[in-house]
Every structure is written in structure tokens, then in C-alpha cells.
Amino acid sequence: MSTTPPHPSPAEAAHGAGRIQPVRATLIVLRSLGTALVTPAASGEQSAARASGPPGRGRRLAYVLTLALAAVLVPVTAQTLSGDYGLPGALTTALGFAQAGPLLLAVTRPLPAWWIVITADTVGALLMLTRTGTAIAWPWPPTVIIGYLALCLALALREGRRTLIAVWTVTAVLSLGLGFLWADRSDGTNVLLIVFSGIILLLGATVRERADAQLRLAEQETISEAERSRRTLLEERARIARELHDVVAHHMSVITVQADSARYRLSGLPPGAQEEFGSIAATARESLAEMRRLLGVLRSEENHGERAPQPGLDRLGQLVEATVRAGVPTELSVAPGMSGTPQAVQLSAYRIVQEALANVVRHAPGATGRVSVSGHGTGDDGTDGTDGTDGDLTVLVVNGPPAQRTGPPVETPGTGTGHGLVGMRERVRLVGGTFETGPLPDGGFRVAARLPLFPATPDGKDAFPS
16 A cells, blocks of 8 residues: 655745755855855956056065065064974974965965965964963964964955955854864954954955046046047048038039030030930939938938038138137238139138137137138149149148136137047048147147148048048
């Protein structure tokens, strides 16, 4: 006759599960602490500061200090164990080196050094039990406490939080265990070591984590600055592309009108030529439509309402007048014969002068300025006097030292894009020119740009890189 064991009731099952869960949690915690005790920071998760360790001079200083401490503790420990506890001389020397010598290893490998020291300290405490009497400190003599606290400091500056908790737990369990088993010999140094080691570990970990946080903050600021510079560059390139749309769209519109009206303006065109002009007009209209779609991608919400024509050299006078009203006396000199300069070059020259004068108003209030625009290798109409390919436009903006500042920098409404030298440099790269900036001996500043009138790159690629 077979019997079936009774099934536990739900209440009993829940009670049994309640007993198992704390045990399982305890085992998980113990396993985690055990893993932390055998996993140095160099092979586990670590911050950049702990990974690199004390750099250069700091590491040498750490070695000097630990060497000095070990040189003192080794003979003092040997003398104490031999004279006060009556242990053999050879044994006390070995214990002195085992308890204090690993401090040198703790500079770079504090966890392996801790294993050696905690083992040597425990062996020394057990050997001291052979000494009769209770007048001598036990289980931890003063030399052991000093060396162990120095080791705890090295651990706190290198290892993670879990490792430090595991180290302090082992220290507390071992100290309390020795004090409980030999209560008649314990004089309270076990409790002293528990308290002091906990304080050292806590303070050291706080200092290390604060240094790690500052390092991460500095790294994040560096990344943010790089991202900010990149974003500024991309914004300026998008702004240049939007402005160039107006320039190119004007030329494409002219091509479309001329191609469409050719059959009416030119008599006697053969059918093939009329068809060719029609194809040119259709291609130009399609290109204009594509440019409008591209402009829709580049145009942001802040500037979707731009309707004014793009400025050129003829608007420099208005720009200088606004700068003079802002408190910066400025002279303007534009060489004659610049009316035929390509519109893209005029736009770049205008924006360069605009940004340069905006910088003068912001950073050198009260200074005097001078703007000069001249052409080289050009004819009277602004083009090259020989083959039309070698002319260039030179833009020079110079300001003197700032006057005595009596208030905050003055902002000129509508002046500049806020991108400063980045914007000017991109304008020059757009047309394949050269750009130079720098301080002057008298405390002023100089901005110089050379803009080819017919920009082209030797490799045939666009002058405006992506």
C-alpha cells in the first residue's frame, strides 16, 4: 500500500519561502564581497583616476613615503615582538617584513598587499598567544595598527566601494573573533582597529570619489566644448548655404528667362536650337526646384522669414555707420571698380567685415577701426586685366587698443552672427581664399582675408568643403 506525502499548505509554503529568501540574499552578498576581495581595481570596473594611479611625481612621492614608513616599521616590529613578546629573533624579523614590507606593493597593488598583511598580522597575533601575561597589547600591537591604517588609505584611494566594504568586514570579523575567543588577552586594540580602519576607508573613499567626479566633469566639459564648436561650425555652414541659395537662384533665374525668351529675341533660330534652349530652360527650372527643397532643409524656424536681398560691397557704408553709432570710430576705404565683383565674393567680404566689426564692438569698446577693401590684378570693372582668372579681393579690418572701459560691452543690433572667427574662416574657405588674424604690437587686432574673384580648387572639387 503506497502513501502519498501530504502537500504543504499555501501558508506553510509561503513561510518556507520567507525563510529561504534572506538566506539567499545573504549568500549573494557574501559572494559579491568575496569576488571584490579577489578582484583588484585594475581588472574590474574602475574610474579613469584609479586606472591611471598617481601620475609621475605623485607616484614617486608615494613610494618615498611608504619606503620611509616600512623602513621604520620593520625594525620596530621585530624589536617589539622580540623584546615585549619574547618571540625568536628570526621569526620576528620575518613577521616585520611580512607586516610592513607589502606597503611598497600597496602603492600600485593595494589588494594583494592587503592579503599578505592581514595574513601576517593574524599569524603574529596567534604566535603572541604563547607569551604569558596580559600587560602587553593584543591582538594588534601599535606597529600593526599603524601599518594597517596606512594600507587602508592606499586601498581607499585605489579600490572600489564593494572592495572597501569587504575589507572592513573581514577586519571587523577577524578582530571581533580574536577578541571573543581569547577575551582574557584582548585589551581593546581589536575594537580600536575596527573604528580607525572604518574612518580611514570612509575618508579615503570620499576623497577618491570626489576626485573621480571632478575628472568626469572636466572630461564632460571638454566633450561639451568640442560639441559646441562643431555645432557652431555646422550652423555657420548652414547659414552660408542659405545665403548662397539666393545668389545661385538669381543666376539660375536669369538663365531660365534667357533660354525661354531666346526664340522671341533671336530671329531665324533653327528648330534644333529652339529645342536646345527649351531643354536648358527646363533643366534650370528643375534645378531651382531642387534648390528650394534643399533650402527648406537648411532653413530653421528662426530664419524662415528672411526676405531681404543678400548684402554686398555697396552695403559696407551702412555697416560702418552702425558701428560708429555704437561708439567705435571707423574709417572705410573701398577701392574703385569693385562693382563687377562676383556676388558670392561680395557676400563673403561683407560678412567678414560684419563679424570683425562686431568683435571690435564687443571686445574693444571705444577703439578706433579701419576697414579697407581693395582688388589686386583686376581691371576697372572688377575683373582681371589679362585673362580674368587671377584677380583677388583683399579685406582688411584693423582696430586699435580699447579705451578705458566704463561699463559692459556694447552690443550693436543686427551686427554679426555670434560665430566670430569661425564664421569668417568658413567664409574664406567658401571661395578658396586665405585668412589671417592676430594681435598688433599696440594692443589692437588685425583681420585680413584674401578672396579670389573666381574661386576654383586645383582638384576640381567644390571650394566649400563638406
